Amino acid sequence: MSNTSENPKPSSSSAKMTLKTSDNELFEVEEAVAMKFCTVKQYFEDEKDSDVAARGSTTVIPLPNVHSAVLATLISYGKKLPQSNAVADNHEEEETKKKERKKYEQGLLKNLMPGELLDLISAANYLDFKEGLEFFNQALADHIQNKSVEYVRKFFGIKNDYEPHEEEKYREEYAWAFEGVDED
Amino acid sequence: MGQASSCWADTAKCINKSDDINGNGNGNGKDLTQTLPDECLIYVFEKLGCHDRNTCSLVCKRWQLLDSKSRHRLSLHALSDISASLLQALLSRFSSVSILSLKCSRKHLSIDNHVLSLIPTLLPSLNKLKLRGCLDVSDDGLIAFSLHHPRFLTKLSFASCGFGVKGLISLLSNCHSLRDLTLKRLRKLDSHNVNTLNFNLCQIQIERLCFKDLHNTRLFIPLLCSSKALKTLVVCRSSGNWDTVLETSLQGRASSIFEIQMENVHMGDAGLSAISASCPDLQLLYLNRATDCTDSGLNAIANSCRKLKKLHVDHAGSIGDDGVLAIASKCCQLQELVLMGLPVTLVSLNVLASSCPLLERMALCNTETIGDSEMAFIASKFCALKKLCIKTCPVSDSGIEAVGEGCPKLVKLKVKRCRGVTQKCVSRLRLHRTSLVVSVDAVWPKSFDEQGMLAMVNETETSPMPNTRMHRSTRTDVICSSRSASLLSSNLFGRRPN
Numbered sequence: 001m002s003n004t005s006e007n008p009k010p011s012s013s014s015a016k017m018t019l020k021t022s023d024n025e026l027f028e029v030e031e032a033v034a035m036k037f038c039t040v041k042q043y044f045e046d047e048k049d050s051d052v053a054a055r056g057s058t059t060v061i062p063l064p065n066v067h068s069a070v071l072a073t074l075i076s077y078g079k080k081l082p083q084s085n086a087v088a089d090n091h092e093e094e095e096t097k098k099k100e101r102k103k104y105e106q107g108l109l110k111n112l113m114p115g116e117l118l119d120l121i122s123a124a125n126y127l128d129f130k131e132g133l134e135f136f137n138q139a140l141a142d143h144i145q146n147k148s149v150e151y152v153r154k155f156f157g158i159k160n161d162y163e164p165h166e167e168e169k170y171r172e173e174y175a176w177a178f179e180g181v182d183e184d
Numbered sequence: 185m186g187q188a189s190s191c192w193a194d195t196a197k198c199i200n201k202s203d204d205i206n207g208n209g210n211g212n213g214k215d216l217t218q219t220l221p222d223e224c225l226i227y228v229f230e231k232l233g234c235h236d237r238n239t240c241s242l243v244c245k246r247w248q249l250l251d252s253k254s255r256h257r258l259s260l261h262a263l264s265d266i267s268a269s270l271l272q273a274l275l276s277r278f279s280s281v282s283i284l285s286l287k288c289s290r291k292h293l294s295i296d297n298h299v300l301s302l303i304p305t306l307l308p309s310l311n312k313l314k315l316r317g318c319l320d321v322s323d324d325g326l327i328a329f330s331l332h333h334p335r336f337l338t339k340l341s342f343a344s345c346g347f348g349v350k351g352l353i354s355l356l357s358n359c360h361s362l363r364d365l366t367l368k369r370l371r372k373l374d375s376h377n378v379n380t381l382n383f384n385l386c387q388i389q390i391e392r393l394c395f396k397d398l399h400n401t402r403l404f405i406p407l408l409c410s411s412k413a414l415k416t417l418v419v420c421r422s423s424g425n426w427d428t429v430l431e432t433s434l435q436g437r438a439s440s441i442f443e444i445q446m447e448n449v450h451m452g453d454a455g456l457s458a459i460s461a462s463c464p465d466l467q468l469l470y471l472n473r474a475t476d477c478t479d480s481g482l483n484a485i486a487n488s489c490r491k492l493k494k495l496h497v498d499h500a501g502s503i504g505d506d507g508v509l510a511i512a513s514k515c516c517q518l519q520e521l522v523l524m525g526l527p528v529t530l531v532s533l534n535v536l537a538s539s540c541p542l543l544e545r546m547a548l549c550n551t552e553t554i555g556d557s558e559m560a561f562i563a564s565k566f567c568a569l570k571k572l573c574i575k576t577c578p579v580s581d582s583g584i585e586a587v588g589e590g591c592p593k594l595v596k597l598k599v600k601r602c603r604g605v606t607q608k609c610v611s612r613l614r615l616h617r618t619s620l621v622v623s624v625d626a627v628w629p630k631s632f633d634e635q636g637m638l639a640m641v642n643e644t645e646t647s648p649m650p651n652t653r654m655h656r657s658t659r660t661d662v663i664c665s666s667r668s669a670s671l672l673s674s675n676l677f678g679r680r681p682n
């Protein structure tokens with residue numbers, strides 16, 4: 001994951017915003033991408049209303065809960081998403097973009113440590129980044145699926161705080177009382 | 185960050201490999217999820233099925249608390265072993281459950297009235313309740329349940345339970361939020377003497393009624409009459425004269441019903457006329473083995489129900505090409521058409537093509553009248569068609585090729601039991617139209633003996649109702665049962681309505 005800020009494109013038509021992370025790194029991000037972080041969007045809109053709006057694109061938005069490494073990944077993911085202001089692609093271009101995104105997503109998950117994934121989820125939650133939240137939570141759910149209780153504990157380093165008889169009681173209940181998801 | 189150890193996949197491998205990792209594959213020994221906000225964990229749980237959620241709730245107490253708080257669906261074996269105290273404990277833990285299903289097999293004693301009556305207090309947010317095989321639930325139980333006036337209960341489904349009319353009336357009188365009611369196989373209702381019925385129901389706001397395997401149909405006339413807000417009516421395998429029921433309950437009023445499904449019932453043109461007279465907003469009509477319907481009845485529907493979007497006719501009386509023609513000429517908003525055992529010809533196909541520009545989904549099954557020339561016609565004229573299913577028709581490779589050359593918007597093609605279609609042709613079609621999903625079942629063997637043919641006919645033919653005209657079959661026709669017919673359409677067009 002990259003720790004450097006983005007290089008501004010001089011001829012870019014979209015506005016840029018600057019985000020400052022918990023470790024004081026500055027990220028210059030295109031507005032279209034930054035607006036996917038609803039927390040940022042809210043901050044930006046509040047700023048616009050106030051009389052400091054005149055400062056324009058030099059506003060620096062502080063993100064004290066997000067580390068630079070995490071933000072870099074989230075920005076990079078955000079850029080791969082279909083942009084709302086983009087010109088509609090034809091069917092083929094759309095298919096190609098979809099495939100590229102899938103490849104990127106697989107690559108992203110492959111090299112991810114469990115702790116890193118959780119940091120991404122926390123950050124996406126703080127930033128109110130819906131697509132990121134959905135993607136990373138799904139990745140986590142996919143990983144937990146069909147695993148045993150012991151595996152999940154070990155994987156996340158969670159200590160079992162049940163008394164043995166408590167745990168046994170719940171296991172029994174699940175075994176004979178629960179039928180599984182019922183189709184309506 | 186900065187953990188230099190192996191990546192995620194390797195971590196997982198380590199955990200799977202050895203048990204002597206004391207604690208954690210991530211190497212630190214601390215709970216990584218501690219800083220994860222509760223709502224994120226809940227978000228993850230909501231993506232998991234019941235079994236995995238159970239696993240998660242056993243991980244630690246925090247996870248259990250979050251899972252319990254956020255579980256909305258619960259499906260339990262409703263055996264009598266579930267004592268009141270256990271159910272109480274379970275439902276207290278999962279107090280946010282809004283959808284509860286309690287199932288019991290007929291071999292076991294089911295939950296009793298006392299347990300049922302506790303449910304509204306234990307689950308105040310209950311939205312939907314389903315009971316299956318709870319034979320020990322009787323009128324008293326249902327009365328006690330309904331007297332809690334569960335505020336958010338909108339959907340109820342009962343199958344094979346032990347209550348009768350008294351319980352039903354109490355339910356309808358006291359559960360004012362009820363909008364969707366399904367009643368299936370309720371023997372005590374069947375045996376009720378209709379003449380002593382006293383429904384005093386002025387305030388029923390029910391929007392969906394479903395009756396299955398019930399045999400005291402006249403019981404429901406007052407119920408239907410009182411359901412002024414009814415939008416959907418589903419009737420399946422319920423004996424009695426449904427012409428009378430429909431005529432009496434729909435008489436003289438403009439009803440808001442927009443969906444009617446009649447399956448395996450005695451019903452004819454009188455019923456269809458009653459529907460056409462009262463349901464101008466009808467959008468969906470399924471006539472699956474509605475025994476006595478004719479073209480004249482369907483014509484009445486065509487004249488009055490101009491908003492019709494979906495029509496399924498499956499071996500319904502003697503409805504034929506003329507009926508389809510009437511629909512085609514008058515119901516220009518038609519989107520979905522399923523015809524089985526109906527001799528549809530180019531005459532009505534022609535009108536369908538020219539007058540129903542929104543027709544996107546069509547299935548034609550079990551008729552000798554659909555062959556290659558009809559397929560060629562469909563290919564060239566049905567420009568809006570997205571999904572097409574052909575089953576047990578004398579269509580061959582040239583018909584399929586024609587479809588490949590036409591139907592510009594076609595996304596899915598299903599071909600079943602059409603002997604003349606070869607695998608080679610299908611492969612060619614797949615190559616030619618890459619965005620088209622083609623589903624073909626195994627091609628029939630070239631030669632089969634008469635025994636084999638008879639066996640095949642016997643196994644697929646079903647006759648749920650006596651004295652019907654369903655046994656019309658030629659030597660080469662194989663009649664599919666109504667259930668498989670629905671399965672066919674449901675696989676193609678989406679979920680089967682229940």
